[in-house]
Amino acid sequence: MRALVIELRKEKRTGVIPVLLAVGILGAAYAFVSFLIRKDTLLGLPLAPMDVLLTQLYGMIMILNLFGIVVAACMVFHLEFKGSAVKKMYMLPMSVPGMYLCKFLILTVTLFAAIALENLALMKIGQSCLPQGTFEMGTLLCFTAYSFFTSMPVLSFMVLISSRFENMWVPLGVGVAGFLSGMALASSAAAVLMVHPFIVMFKPAVAMSAQPDMLAVMFAQIETLLFLGLGLWMAKNLRYE
Amino acid sequence: MDYIIATEQLTKKYKNFTSVNHVSIHVRRGSIYGFLGPNGAGKSTTMKMLLGLTAPTKGRFTIDGKQFPGDRLKILREIGSFIEAPSFYANLTGRENLDVIRRILGLRKNTIEDALELVGLSEFGDRLAKKYSLGMKQRLGLAGALLGRPPILILDEPTNGLDPSGIHEIRNLVKSLPDLYDCTVLISSHMLSEIELMADDIGILNHGRLLFEGSLDDLRHSARQAGMSADNLEDVFLSIVEQDNAARKQRAKL
Ligand SMILES: Nc1ncnc2c1ncn2[C@@H]1O[C@H](COP(=O)(O)OP(=O)(O)OP(=O)(O)O)[C@@H](O)[C@H]1O
Numbered sequence: 238m239r240a241l242v243i244e245l246r247k248e249k250r251t252g253v254i255p256v257l258l259a260v261g262i263l264g265a266a267y268a269f270v271s272f273l274i275r276k277d278t279l280l281g282l283p284l285a286p287m288d289v290l291l292t293q294l295y296g297m298i299m300i301l302n303l304f305g306i307v308v309a310a311c312m313v314f315h316l317e318f319k320g321s322a323v324k325k326m327y328m329l330p331m332s333v334p335g336m337y338l339c340k341f342l343i344l345t346v347t348l349f350a351a352i353a354l355e356n357l358a359l360m361k362i363g364q365s366c367l368p369q370g371t372f373e374m375g376t377l378l379c380f381t382a383y384s385f386f387t388s389m390p391v392l393s394f395m396v397l398i399s400s401r402f403e404n405m406w407v408p409l410g411v412g413v414a415g416f417l418s419g420m421a422l423a424s425s426a427a428a429v430l431m432v433h434p435f436i437v438m439f440k441p442a443v444a445m446s447a448q449p450d451m452l453a454v455m456f457a458q459i460e461t462l463l464f465l466g467l468g469l470w471m472a473k474n475l476r477y478e
Numbered sequence: 479m480d481y482i483i484a485t486e487q488l489t490k491k492y493k494n495f496t497s498v499n500h501v502s503i504h505v506r507r508g509s510i511y512g513f514l515g516p517n518g519a520g521k522s523t524t525m526k527m528l529l530g531l532t533a534p535t536k537g538r539f540t541i542d543g544k545q546f547p548g549d550r551l552k553i554l555r556e557i558g559s560f561i562e563a564p565s566f567y568a569n570l571t572g573r574e575n576l577d578v579i580r581r582i583l584g585l586r587k588n589t590i591e592d593a594l595e596l597v598g599l600s601e602f603g604d605r606l607a608k609k610y611s612l613g614m615k616q617r618l619g620l621a622g623a624l625l626g627r628p629p630i631l632i633l634d635e636p637t638n639g640l641d642p643s644g645i646h647e648i649r650n651l652v653k654s655l656p657d658l659y660d661c662t663v664l665i666s667s668h669m670l671s672e673i674e675l676m677a678d679d680i681g682i683l684n685h686g687r688l689l690f691e692g693s694l695d696d697l698r699h700s701a702r703q704a705g706m707s708a709d710n711l712e713d714v715f716l717s718i719v720e721q722d723n724a725a726r727k728q729r730a731k732l
């Protein structure tokens with residue numbers, strides 16, 4: 238708990254927390270504007286109204302979230318490397334894996350807040366713009382959880398990468414490369430491709446149905462834990478010499 | 479003898495290069511120990527091993543009777559350290575930087591002002607650390623080491639980048655520390671003339687090997703025995719290093 242407070246203090250004047258919250262607000266605004274403008278076209282699609290609401294807007298929202306995650310993850314460790322503050326941390330009686338975990342948790346919570354904001358907007362739209370009686374709260378909540386879980390592998394992966402490279406351009410480049418390769422391969426049906434964390438994140442966006450793909454959720458959980466475990470292990474055992 | 483820091487045949491190899499070679503130093507409790515050596519002698523590497531920043535290839539050491547890695551947290555709680563360049567959060571002010579360290583150490587709030595006062599940075603405590611001048615960053619690093627007045631201080635070239643009056647000030651500060659509160663200081667430098675003014679004991683390192691260890695009087699004594707003038711210790715130090723370098727060349731030729 239104390240470590241978390243310390244971590245939050247360190248992040249003062251950096252954009253780590255604002256960036257994901259801003260992404261959430263931007264995503265929510267996009268949903269409103271886009272639905273207002275394209276309402277008739279969207280509802281005219283041969284899909285169930287709930288599927289339209291959740292999958293047709295999610296593509297753009299997901300890309301916003303993805304870049305929010307990449308940028309926030311880059312910054313959360315950049316502040317340690319700039320001024321080589323992390324070297325001081327190694328000389329203090331504290332746990333370095335603990336610090337890693339705190340950064341991971343802070344990003345997870347802010348990402349969740351962003352996704353909650355976006356889905357709050359979708360809920361408002363659903364309640365006021367969908368044809369009478371077609372809005373389903375359960376489906377929306379389920380999709381919210383689905384989009385959160387499928388976004389976590391990218392977060393876990395990006396925190397890992399950013400913790401290992403002092404030069405912020407490296408994790409940023411990895412993030413962009415991940416995004417591009419993920420986008421190129423997202424619509425492929427081959428399940429093995431889901432070992433690529435960015436492809437997992439793209440899954441809900443390329444689907445036509447709001448029903449969660451349980452295989453993707455499974456891959457997501459495993460990858461999230463795997464990258465987190467790897468990051469903690471490296472924080473404990475590999476030093477910046 | 480009561481040694482608060484004692485190393486035994488401490489060795490660090492990087493690939494095939496030996497940076498620290500079977501070094502055994504002994505720091506008396508409550509003393510100031512000057513660690514001398516030219517560039518690349520292995521002073522920083524030795525200090526990094528003492529702080530657990532890098533693992534020794536061979537050898538052992540104890541700090542206040544404790545050892546790495548088992549007592550890592552306990553050891554680090556007792557040591558205030560400053561290695562090579564100052565480390566700080568660029569996005570925080572001087573005070574906020576110290577506050578982060580204070581919270582990690584679980585110290586009281588007033589320790590921050592105490593440390594700022596000691597290094598003469600009180601006036602600039604609320605400026606962003608990235609906007610500090612080189613000397614101010616150096617002082618901030620020192621304040622971080624002095625925070626909470628730890629019983630052991632490990633300072634690696636703390637006067638680097640300071641102006642002459644700053645050097646003087648920090649030197650006087652370090653010198654006064656064992657009287658101010660009960661502490662032991664391990665300080666490194668390139669210049670014997672600087673160390674001479676503060677240290678009780680010195681260790682001279684060259685190419686990773688400890689050439690001399692003892693008090694300043696011991697050094698004068700051995701200089702006289704070797705037929706050198708003991709008036710200027712800096713010359714003694716330089717000639718010890720030169721002799722060692724010459725001997726190394728000789729050995730390399732054979
Ligand atoms: N991580 C590393 N990898 C390889 N070699 C290293 C590493 N760190 C230090 N060295 C080498 O070890 C030797 C000793 O370095 P060290 O920094 O301990 O010297 P120093 O006595 O502190 O010198 P200076 O007075 O210049 O600070 C140098 O030759 C250096 O190049």
Ligand SMILES: [Mg+2]
Nearest residue numbers: 521522562634
């Ligand atoms: Mg050095």
